[in-house]
Amino acid sequence: MEVESLNLDRQSVVPLYYQIQQHILQAIRSGRFKPGKPLPSEEELSKRLRVSRMTARQALKSLCSQGVAYSQRGKGTFVSQAKLDKNVRQVASFSEEMEARGARPHSKIISFEIISAGDEAAEALRLEPKDKVVRLRRVRMADSLPMGVETTCVPLALCPDLRERFDPKTSLYRTLSEIYGIHIVQAEEIVEAGLATSGEARLLKISKGSPVFLFTRTAYVQSGHAVEYVKSTFRGDRYKITNRLGRSSGGGEWRQG
Amino acid sequence: MEVESLNLDRQSVVPLYYQIQQHILQAIRSGRFKPGKPLPSEEELSKRLRVSRMTARQALKSLCSQGVAYSQRGKGTFVSQAKLDKNVRQVASFSEEMEARGARPHSKIISFEIISAGDEAAEALRLEPKDKVVRLRRVRMADSLPMGVETTCVPLALCPDLRERFDPKTSLYRTLSEIYGIHIVQAEEIVEAGLATSGEARLLKISKGSPVFLFTRTAYVQSGHAVEYVKSTFRGDRYKITNRLGRSSGGGEWRQG
DNA sequence: AAGTGGTCTAGACCACTCG
């Protein structure tokens, strides 16, 4: 898997920089490029692949923004030391997240009904409080252990027959995407620390007052419209959040000439 | 504060795209551009400011990557709905974060000593357990209210005279950066939900058993070497985490021509 | 001095959105 062997498809709808980026990513994963070692320079990629330097650069920059590589002015672009395996900062449904962690996701439906949105969900979804939403309450399980309780609201207008067409064994996100063409691309999430109420404790098989995470999430389609409002409570003893953070190249770091 | 009024300093070491980006950021903060509303298009910025379109584009893209704005192909670039006050997904020191939220950060030092790393910090910092680290324990306050307890370990070898040179009134990150040339660019963070121990409760002026966040953070310089290991406990009643999540554009999302 | 990434230009074509 040499860079030289890459045949770019210039007719493809897939951008050149993306083809290059994927190729390098593949080479990193396969061990062809090792952590701490330099990737081909912009100039070299540009010449070898017969693309402009800006295109080669864009491929390398996108690797940097993913945290897979980092650049040093005057030196080169290097493979990051940190592991690649976790795609943090991605919207993932519970199902997707558990599968990524290697656990078997499963849900127990507590209720599945059509109700008025109410003030809180209405504000998040930009509806009127009297507008109807589909509300789905589930206990989320991983490998048969209860992990959290989740209440999801989706505007009824977007999926009028969701109750008939949603298979509880599958992912809600997958249903929204495949059946209704609702592709969630962005979300805002607030995380708080709290204590399990007695109701939650019963569902999660923990003691009342145990530490829990409280999540409030609003999810959006590309147009920017909110399509899902979720409140959930997850067990503090079985759930943790892992973040990878990058530092803003922000304030006045330019040296003089 | 109109875009038109911006005088770019073409002699400055500060890049043009950055000057433009800062100017727009300022305009957003001042309310000149409102959430959901479009920013000037690449073309417009390019013409008005007499820069190339790529430069205008770079300014807008950097706003997008900060989460301050988002682009929609064929429509424009818009100011994000969410509040600006938190620069999510950025490594930020407590000081920086509180300043960004408009609170006055302050710390009370509990201890500041040179000790052996111990197993946990050694593993994170890739040291031997017997290697020396500088350990700084502080109560973190915002506007004179205690927010959390934080224990920071930095390898002694990196900053042998930190105890003499660190001014507790300033940011540790700033000291590491300005005095030792240690620029933190990346971090991994694990967040857990827990209950305040009696010691933490006393320091934070809350009841024992109150909900708290437990953070474990390892920070890295560009070369990928770990330089800081932090464990902290923050009050669940005064602290929350806001995340903006994007969904992977991963697999072939390009439409046909 | 040679190589590298950072910035910048002045064009170009495309797909998409909207009126």
Place this chain on the structure above:
DNA sequence: GAGTGGTCTAGACCACTTG
């Protein structure tokens, strides 16, 4: 059809790192 962002080119000058 006009406007927008997405991609791409073929150059250019600069600052920085290393030998």
